[in-house]
Amino acid sequence: MNIETLLNYLLQLPVGYVWLIFLLENVLITCVVLLIGRFYYKGPYTPKEWTICIITNIINTIVTYAGFWLWKHGIVKITMGVSWNLLLDFLLLFLAMDLLMYVFHIAIHKTFLYKAVHRLHHEAVDPKPIDLFVLHPVEAFGFGSLWLLLLVVYPFNVYAIVIYLMINVIFGLAGHLGIEPIPEKILRLPLIKYLGTSTFHHNHHQDITHNFGFYTSIWDRLFKTYK
Numbered sequence: 001m002n003i004e005t006l007l008n009y010l011l012q013l014p015v016g017y018v019w020l021i022f023l024l025e026n027v028l029i030t031c032v033v034l035l036i037g038r039f040y041y042k043g044p045y046t047p048k049e050w051t052i053c054i055i056t057n058i059i060n061t062i063v064t065y066a067g068f069w070l071w072k073h074g075i076v077k078i079t080m081g082v083s084w085n086l087l088l089d090f091l092l093l094f095l096a097m098d099l100l101m102y103v104f105h106i107a108i109h110k111t112f113l114y115k116a117v118h119r120l121h122h123e124a125v126d127p128k129p130i131d132l133f134v135l136h137p138v139e140a141f142g143f144g145s146l147w148l149l150l151l152v153v154y155p156f157n158v159y160a161i162v163i164y165l166m167i168n169v170i171f172g173l174a175g176h177l178g179i180e181p182i183p184e185k186i187l188r189l190p191l192i193k194y195l196g197t198s199t200f201h202h203n204h205h206q207d208i209t210h211n212f213g214f215y216t217s218i219w220d221r222l223f224k225t226y227k
C-alpha cells in the first residue's frame with residue numbers, strides 16, 4: 001500500500017478511527033524514540049516527565065488531525081507521485097522549518113514566553129531522550145502551528161513530507177541523547193559540520209544564549225548565536 005492509497009483510505013474511515021490511528025502513530029513514534037534512547041540513557045524518568053510526555057502526544061495527535069483536516073478541505077495541498085522533485089521539496093521543507101523554528105525559538109527565549117513556557121523544557125540541563133516530549137502545551141502547539149502554516153503556503157510532495165517527518169524525529173532524538181554518538185572525524189566533514197548534532201543541541205541546554213537552530217547550525221552561524 002502506498003501513501004496515496006493510505007490517505008484515500010483514511011478519508012473513508014469514520015472520524016473516530018482516524019483520531020485513533022493518529023494517536024497510535026504518535027505513541028508509536030514516542031515508543032521508538034524512548035526505546036532507541038534506552039541504549040544511551042538507562043536512568044529512570046519521573047512521573048512529571050511521563051505526564052508531560054503523554055500531554056505532548058495528545059497535542060501532536062491534534063496537530064496531525066488538523067493537518068489531515070486541512071488537506072481534506074483543500075486548504076493544505078500536497079502533490080503525489082515519486083520524482084526527483086521530491087528531493088527539492090524535502091530540502092525546502094527542511095531549511096524553511098529550520099529557519100522558522102530558529103526564529104520561534106529565539107522569540108520564546110527573549111520574551112516573557114521563556115519563563116511562562118519554554119523554561120519547562122530547559123529544566124533539563126543534561127537532556128535525556130524523553131525531554132524531546134517535555135514541552136509546555138503552548139510550545140507544542142506553537143511548533144505544530146508553524147508546521148501547518150508552511151504546509152498551507154506551499155504544495156509539498158507527500159513523500160518529501162514523510163521523509164521530513166522521519167528526519168525531524170531523528171534530529172529530535174539526537175539532540176536529547178545526552179551523548180554524541182557520531183565520531184569527531186565525521187562531524188568535521190564538509191556539510192556534516194553544518195548539521196544540528198547531539199552536541200549542538202546539548203550545548204543549547206547547557207548555555208541557553210546560543211544554538212537556537214534544530215536541524216542545522218547555519219542560522220546560528222549567520223546571526224552570530226553559534227557556539
Ligand SMILES: [Zn+2]
Pocket residue numbers: 121127131175176201205
Ligand atoms: Zn531540547
Ligand SMILES: [Zn+2]
Pocket residue numbers: 105109118122204208
Ligand atoms: Zn531553548
